[in-house]
Amino acid sequence: MASSYKKYQIRHRNPNPKTSVLLVIDVQNHFSTIAKPILQPLTSTIHTCRRASIPVIFTRHRHKSPADYGMLGEWWHNDLILDGTPESELMPELPRREDDVVVEKNTYSGFRGTGLEERLKAMGVEEVIVTGVMTNLCCETTAREAFVRGFRVFFSTDATATADEELQQATVKNLAYGFAYLVDCQSLQQCL
Structure with a gap:
């Protein structure tokens, strides 16, 4: 995978643990087939961030x-995630803590109508590390919105996943080109 986006990964920087937060996007039962292959690097990333005292926020x-369907009702009318169903719950395999924040959302963005931006600013956060599913929908939209809202964005290449490798690659290339520093669980372990 690495070779396909390397030409766009021309900017390098490490997250600052004092001003970063880890966002774990939508790792829910609905997406378990997509999320299971990345559980190991995602769990590793969560543990690495916790050791570095980086707060973890789940969406x-x-x-x-x-x-509250909005355009998603038209686009995904047969595949919406309804609140109160087992599919809407976060996957039990995640290393969550009782006091972890869970941001509820009803569109691709973790920022739209959720209070996330205000929460991050109140915490003194300047940087977000994005992980989760689906890479090309909720992860990408949240990363782009974070960037345009003034947050420095770090995007995980091995703790994000989607339904199709071409979509995964396209997102990683686009984000490396114009929105985010790319990281993986190993690079985070080395720099945090």
Whole structure:
């Protein structure tokens, strides 16, 4: 995988543990088939960030009623994640703690209508490390929104996943080109 995006990965920087947060996007039962292959690097990334005292925030995508479907209702009308269903719950394999924040969302962005930006600013966060699923939808949208809102973005290449390798590669290339520093669980272990 690395060779396909290396030409776009021309910027290098390490996250600052004092001003970073780890975002774990939508690792829910609904996406378990996609998420299971990245559980090891994702778990490693979570543990690495915790050891470096980097807060971990999880997001959970769910819909409470047709009023909050928006365009997703048109696009994914047969595949919406309904609140209160087992599919809407975070995967039990995640190393979550009782006091971990879970941001509830109903669109691709972790920022849209969630209070995430205000929470991060109140915490003194300047940088976000993005992990989770799906790379080309919720992870990418959240990363791009973080960038345009003034946060430095680090995007994981091995703790993100989607349904198709071409989509994974396209997102990583786009983000490396214009929005995010690329990281993986090994590089984070070495620099944090």
